[in-house]
Amino acid sequence: MSYPAPSTPRLSTKVERHSQPNLLPVVRRVIEQLNQLFIDHFGLVGKGLVDDVFKHWLHAGKTGPSGLRHYVYALGVQLEDPAVRKDFTERAERLLLHLQSGYVS
Numbered sequence: 001m002s003y004p005a006p007s008t009p010r011l012s013t014k015v016e017r018h019s020q021p022n023l024l025p026v027v028r029r030v031i032e033q034l035n036q037l038f039i040d041h042f043g044l045v046g047k048g049l050v051d052d053v054f055k056h057w058l059h060a061g062k063t064g065p066s067g068l069r070h071y072v073y074a075l076g077v078q079l080e081d082p083a084v085r086k087d088f089t090e091r092a093e094r095l096l097l098h099l100q101s102g103y104v105s
Contacts, residue, residue, distance in 0.1 A: 023063055030099055038075045041088045049078050054055055068096055
């Protein structure tokens with residue numbers, strides 16, 4: 001007599017969605033560019049800050065294109081030097097203007 005094989009329990013999709021946030025592809029590309037811009041200004045140590053800011057930004061829930069300004073601001077306040085912060089913010093704003101005009105690469 002044979003018995004049916006036990007079924008394998010499925011993992012919750014909530015965990016999968018949490019670990020892989022559902023962001024628009026264009027938002028992902030802009031986030032990557034903003035992160036790189038921040039690291040260019042802060043240095044490689046900035047990678048940890050980028051990760052923290054990103055987690056907080058995700059938690060806030062404003063993850064669409066219009067929420068990217070919040071992300072830029074959150075990254076900018078991590079830069080203590082006003083001149084560096086201003087340069088970062090100006091460059092980040094140019095990236096967002098390209099997004100609005102449809103020229104995100």
